[in-house]
Amino acid sequence: MNNDKNNSSSFNDLLSSGLLAIFAIVVMLFSLDLEVPGSIYTAPGLLPFVISLILFVLSFILAINSFKKKIIFNFNRDTFSVFLNDQNRRTLFLLLLISIYIFLVGLVNFELVIPIFTFEYRLSSFQIISTVMTTIIVKNFWQKKTLTCLVVVFLFIEILSAIFRYGFGILMPGSF
Amino acid sequence: MEVLSQIQDQLFYIINNPILWFACLSGVTLGILWGAMPGLSTTMAMTLLIGLTIGMSQSVAIFFMLGVYTGCVFGGAISAVLLNIPGTPDAVPTMIEGNALAQKGEGGLALGTAISASFLGNWIGIIFLIALIPAILFFALQFRSWEMFLLSIWGIAICGSMSSRESPLKGWIAGCIGLIVSFIGLDSIHGVARFSFSSYNLEDGISFIPVLIGLFGLTEILRVLPQKNHPENPSTVNHILPSFKTLIRYAKPSIRSGLIGTLVGAIPGAGANIASFFSYDIGRRRANKEEKKKWGKGSYEAIVCSEVANNANVGGSMLPTLALGIPGNAAAAAILAALELKNVVVGPLIQTENPGLIFYIYIGLIIANFFMYGMAILLIKPCVKLFNLPKGILMPLIIPICILGSFAVNFNYFDVYVMLVSGIIGYILFRLNFPLAPIVLAIILGPLADENLRRSLLVFQDQGFLSVLWDRKLGTVLLFVVLYTFYDGIFNSRKG
Numbered sequence: 001m002n003n004d005k006n007n008s009s010s011f012n013d014l015l016s017s018g019l020l021a022i023f024a025i026v027v028m029l030f031s032l033d034l035e036v037p038g039s040i041y042t043a044p045g046l047l048p049f050v051i052s053l054i055l056f057v058l059s060f061i062l063a064i065n066s067f068k069k070k071i072i073f074n075f076n077r078d079t080f081s082v083f084l085n086d087q088n089r090r091t092l093f094l095l096l097l098i099s100i101y102i103f104l105v106g107l108v109n110f111e112l113v114i115p116i117f118t119f120e121y122r123l124s125s126f127q128i129i130s131t132v133m134t135t136i137i138v139k140n141f142w143q144k145k146t147l148t149c150l151v152v153v154f155l156f157i158e159i160l161s162a163i164f165r166y167g168f169g170i171l172m173p174g175s176f
Numbered sequence: 177m178e179v180l181s182q183i184q185d186q187l188f189y190i191i192n193n194p195i196l197w198f199a200c201l202s203g204v205t206l207g208i209l210w211g212a213m214p215g216l217s218t219t220m221a222m223t224l225l226i227g228l229t230i231g232m233s234q235s236v237a238i239f240f241m242l243g244v245y246t247g248c249v250f251g252g253a254i255s256a257v258l259l260n261i262p263g264t265p266d267a268v269p270t271m272i273e274g275n276a277l278a279q280k281g282e283g284g285l286a287l288g289t290a291i292s293a294s295f296l297g298n299w300i301g302i303i304f305l306i307a308l309i310p311a312i313l314f315f316a317l318q319f320r321s322w323e324m325f326l327l328s329i330w331g332i333a334i335c336g337s338m339s340s341r342e343s344p345l346k347g348w349i350a351g352c353i354g355l356i357v358s359f360i361g362l363d364s365i366h367g368v369a370r371f372s373f374s375s376y377n378l379e380d381g382i383s384f385i386p387v388l389i390g391l392f393g394l395t396e397i398l399r400v401l402p403q404k405n406h407p408e409n410p411s412t413v414n415h416i417l418p419s420f421k422t423l424i425r426y427a428k429p430s431i432r433s434g435l436i437g438t439l440v441g442a443i444p445g446a447g448a449n450i451a452s453f454f455s456y457d458i459g460r461r462r463a464n465k466e467e468k469k470k471w472g473k474g475s476y477e478a479i480v481c482s483e484v485a486n487n488a489n490v491g492g493s494m495l496p497t498l499a500l501g502i503p504g505n506a507a508a509a510a511i512l513a514a515l516e517l518k519n520v521v522v523g524p525l526i527q528t529e530n531p532g533l534i535f536y537i538y539i540g541l542i543i544a545n546f547f548m549y550g551m552a553i554l555l556i557k558p559c560v561k562l563f564n565l566p567k568g569i570l571m572p573l574i575i576p577i578c579i580l581g582s583f584a585v586n587f588n589y590f591d592v593y594v595m596l597v598s599g600i601i602g603y604i605l606f607r608l609n610f611p612l613a614p615i616v617l618a619i620i621l622g623p624l625a626d627e628n629l630r631r632s633l634l635v636f637q638d639q640g641f642l643s644v645l646w647d648r649k650l651g652t653v654l655l656f657v658v659l660y661t662f663y664d665g666i667f668n669s670r671k672g
Contacts, residue, residue: 009609012607012608012609013608015608016608016610020349020353027356027371030371034368034370035368037366037368038365038366039634039637041630041633041634041637042365042366042630042631042633042634043630044363044365044366044368044370045370046629046630046633047355047359047625047626047629047630048356048359048370048371051352051355051356051359052352052356054352055349055352055353055356058345058348058349058352059349061345062345062346062349065343065345086404087402087403087404088402090402091398091402091603093402094397094398094401094402095398095600098394098397098575098596098599099596101575101579102579102592102593102596105579105589105592106589106592106593126576126579130576130579134572134573134575134576137401137572137575138568138569138572138573141401141402141568141571141572142566142568142569142572143568152569153572153573156573156576157576160576160577160580164580164584167206170580170584171587172580173579173580173583173589173592
């Protein structure tokens, strides 16, 4: 069991060191490509180049350390099945919901102004999308009745919007 | 005598104006609530709430802003301890220790310790502010480009060493990633666009707030919410305030951390983030063997070191702000803006042009400190109860706060996408056992390091290396300290 954990950790280290090394090389190339308007000492790419070089060296050391653990990488179906376990599937599903939520708020922009006596109630696209998307997330992970989830989320979003809009004077995304 | 009479006049004025007390209390309460919201930083609070002071008189506005500043610096500790999401970047060390204690059912006492440490830190900052203005300013002004560069690198190196669970190597790698992200945008000397790929949004650079929210807020949501059995913190709040005996035990680290916080605060450009990490690192080195074992797994002494330093930083940052007109950090710059909005020009002539104002600000800080202590104690129990709601409901409700917090930085929705990407990268890095704190600190300190390195190289271009070492003694000391931090990280981790 412990060996499996070490194996997985070493594999992760080796994988991340490879990716980091590639990233560092790309940054180095881009840094060299930057124009140098004045002296070489004030070149905009100077520190980015030095830091990416350091990153490359550090990722190389990380790779050596993962080899030093002397664990033979034993890839079989179980090694990769770890990536598709139930919790990871739930994480991916949650990430998908959050991404849809964020992209929707970015795409849909409107604000309704509803006069209630002398007060103007403002309902922005952010409030509506947040209520719907957060209810879906809460329903999936809290597992209570849909109506309960909706009421809790609606009240929370309204209070939050009121605090930001009237308390802190911050506009909602999509408001104008 | 003149000084005493000025202090007396200010005291009478404040006592006879209850509106000032109310403004300060409102500022403190707003500040604590703001700081407690994941990712809403002190600087953001100060800049956005300046708008509320437009209708206020000069004296009321100053008290309100001082209240916000004091409250916000502490507020970051609340969500850090109870949610494992730091309200402000300087609360990251408190998060590491406090959340570990909250999981053991000691969240109340962890917060109580943070409050007492914050109260103490503010006092130390104020006392140093009053007593040591000339000495601290002399020291702070020795920091030029070369020293500022080394200070920034030291901060990132320490943060990398301290926050990595395995070896400092991964912390330093995280620091390098953060530095590279900080270079995105127009460079500060020539205005050359770096790594922006012709995108206007990227040319503005990556703000650290959305990254902070993504790395700590979204990553925590992605980590906790999909678990079938959510880890619940015990909701009982037994002790809140540490005993007097405990406080006496932490007197030495408190004074040391207070001095670090004030000194770092007095250095223009170095903020509470550096102060809390420095103090946290030095605290670990100075702790006894038994205490050292608890470091990273829930140490009260560590919370004291971090909280005293970041609160003493408030007083420290006011030093160059008031005496030289150079803000100690971004939040102090907002105080400066609020003062200028009320036609107060700070700087070397402050005492001549606005006699007594400096004492008025000292007294304001003292009152704000008392209000912060009282309000924080009142808010602990409801906060513990609130943040102990089932994670299945609590975590999804944080998502809209993360969106609003990221959006509110520049009112640009691009920052929300930055938050999303940071959250995804943060989650992957978390799974690969990389610490996240050095990334945020590096993004904050990266521009400072970059600009100051290039400036100092330009200054030193005709000098030999040895003459630089000899001429810039403070820089030389700092250089050796940075090298020692790397040496210590490599060899101590091998021993471990």
